[in-house]
Amino acid sequence: xxxQNWSDEIILVELPPEAQMAEELNAVIEIVRDRGDxxxxxxxxxxxxxxxxxxxxxxxxxxxxxxxxxxxxFCNVAPATRSVFAVTGIEEIFKFVDDKFIALASLQMVG
Numbered sequence: 001x002x003x004q005n006w007s008d009e010i011i012l013v014e015l016p017p018e019a020q021m022a023e024e025l026n027a028v029i030e031i032v033r034d035r036g037d038x039x040x041x042x043x044x045x046x047x048x049x050x051x052x053x054x055x056x057x058x059x060x061x062x063x064x065x066x067x068x069x070x071x072x073x074f075c076n077v078a079p080a081t082r083s084v085f086a087v088t089g090i091e092e093i094f095k096f097v098d099d100k101f102i103a104l105a106s107l108q109m110v111g
Contacts (some may be wrong), residue, residue, distance in 0.1 A: 012043065014043045015047050018049055018054070022053065022054060027052060040061065041104060047078065048059065075096070107109050
């Protein structure tokens, strides 16, 4: 798990399971707030479910990033987790890709 500077413009976040997720998301939000010049890729490989409070943190993170014209991409999202985004009606505002290599490549091609 952890937060890595993949490049000068990209942060890669490997989310821990739900129990530790809130702390990790708070750290990412702080980093984005402080830097303001990065895209974020969130890897859900270790996540099986997500709570409403963490959904709210993702919305906050997305707002911070879109306000400064940067991207948020989710990858390796399990079907059960993805269905939580769908049921809450917010799936369409996030970008989902299959894995972190696709996410990182798509950001490097644009940026």
